[in-house]
Amino acid sequence: MTDAALPTAATAAERRSLAEARLKRRRAQETRFMWYGRLAILVALAFLTILIGRIALQGYTTFVDYRISVPVLVDPARVDRADITGANYDQMVAEAVLAKLGETDDEFGETSGELKELLSNDLGFQILDQVRADPGLIGRTVTVTGPLGADAGLYFKGELDRATPEADRKLDDRQLAWLDKMKAQGMVSSSFNLGFLTRSDSTEPEQAGVLGAVVGSALMLIVTAALAVPIGMLAAVYLEEFAPKNRWTDIIEVNINNLAAVPSIVYGLLGLAVFINWLAVPRSSPLVGGLVLALMSLPTVIIATRASLKAVPPSIREAALAVGASRTQTVFHHVLPLAMPGVMTGAILSLAHALGETAPLLMIGMVSFVPGVPAGFTEGATVLPVQIFIWENASERAFHERTAAAILVLLVFMILMNLAAILVRRRFERRW
Structure with a gap:
């Protein structure tokens, strides 16, 4: 063993050189990856700026x-x-x-x-x-x-x-x-x-406004929220906290995930067949629009709620059970309140996504011309995305600038809903 050759000075220098070369390549790769990420962000911001800038330049004259x-x-x-x-x-x-x-x-x-x-x-x-x-x-x-x-x-x-x-x-x-x-x-x-914000649709571009579409969107979202949020939340609580883990619940979970990826126009066809043709819900009304969008939003609400429930540490459940709480008390008094920020965030984002949907609403007749402001859930109405679609397909040039202005109004609604989701999460978020 004493005869083993020790590394010479030349060999040690070569190894050190190779190690430094590998370290240099690794650092270069990390630097390139960092710049690739920055470049991707810059490209995304550039496209976003071009998109919003183009809409603003075309639509600001409406005001x-x-x-x-x-x-x-x-x-x-x-x-x-x-x-x-x-x-x-x-x-x-x-x-x-x-x-x-x-x-x-x-x-x-x-x-x-x-x-x-x-x-x-x-x-x-x-x-x-x-x-x-x-x-x-x-x-x-x-x-x-x-x-x-x-x-x-x-x-x-x-x-x-x-x-x-x-x-x-x-x-x-x-x-x-x-x-x-x-x-x-x-x-x-x-x-x-101001008339653009206080008037409803008209055949004359100079008299056309978005008030009717805004009210129709609000009424439709009320129906959607009243159905999708409580039903989706309770379904998620049952699946995550109470349902036995077997083949049937696995099938249900897989189908819920698949329903979240179904094209929205399929829900429009379902609403046309079930709610209008079978249940005779008034066509082109906020009620039928809300029912269709509630079906579309349910999978998203369920998935978001389940993810929020999973994020609650198991120690919360164990502590509640240890002091004598029942399983129902544990879930509804301890686990669900702690998961509520994530639940509400998912619900608000789901409603924001529903607000921008057009395809399912076209299938249930909300593409019709509605000159007035809907006074109830069963009256004929239109919504902002459909109003944008109608104006963009109008022949008068002045309707095109109103299309861009209506998009700006819709973006304001979307930003406010996303801001509400952020504020809710920050207000009630707990860090473990």
């Missing part, structure tokens, strides 16, 4: 409203007191604007007809409402203020370029000259478009 104010003579020769609704108030408004511009209508009414394209029919309805409330206004001059037509608004927002050939734009040179003259005379002013 700028161009309005016209004009005094209109309610001509007694044109208004029949016995039939107030039969008068052409839009024509009166157009002639009043022409008079302010220093022009008169031609024999065939083509001039006023061309001017009407620049005005919203909301002005005529305002006069009708005032005359209906006070017939004494007939023969007097009333001042009405309302939005310009959609294309006129696009012109003032810079979306309609005068340099475009006249044949390729919706407004001709004469109409653009009128708009410039209205602006110069102070007839047109700009303000925040």
Whole structure:
């Protein structure tokens, strides 16, 4: 053994060199992996910035409203007191604007007809409402203020370029000259478009708003939360804490996990067949929409609740049982309260996901045009994602900017719900 060769100085140096080379390669790999991660985050942030920036640039103009104010003579020769609704108030408004511009209508009414394209029919309805409330206004001059037509608004927002050939734009040179003259005379002013948030859908872009869709979404989420959260939570508690571990519970767990991955349109088909065709739930109502989304949200709520229950340390259960608590008392008095932050977080995120769903709602008829605000769970309604879908498929260009604005409103809802989930978790979270 004393004859064993000891490593020479050269051999030790080579080994040290090889070790340093391996260490250098390992550190280089770690550095590259770190930069790959940073690059992935930067790419994700870049795409997110481009997406939100593109939506914001297209939709922010919706919140700028161009309005016209004009005094209109309610001509007694044109208004029949016995039939107030039969008068052409839009024509009166157009002639009043022409008079302010220093022009008169031609024999065939083509001039006023061309001017009407620049005005919203909301002005005529305002006069009708005032005359209906006070017939004494007939023969007097009333001042009405309302939005310009959609294309006129696009012109003032810079979306309609005068340099475009006249044949390729919706407004001709004469109409653009009128708009410039209205602006110069102070007839047109700009303000925040509060009507977009306080009105419901309309066939006229300048009068369309998201209030009906927001209320419909809220009513639908109430139904979804009232069904999915308690049922999903109780099902998860039973499966995790009380159900025997056998083949049947294994099959149930596998199917719950599979249901969470089922395409959402399948739930729409199920809702159409069961809730509408069989149970006769009113079509296109928040009730049927909430039922469908509750089915879709149940697997997610169950999975999130079970994960939260598993995160509670076994010592909590053992301590409760050791002092004489029953199994039910242990679960509902000790385990579930400690798991509640995770349960509520999963429930809120599941509802936020349901808020953005469109495909299942299209299957149950919520794609219909709903001009009013739903007053109950069984009335016809639309929701924000479907409203966005409808507007994006409209032919009028002004609806496209409202599509982007509605997306911004939906994103605000999603951010608020995710913020609520974060606050709930931080408020009640326990660290073990």
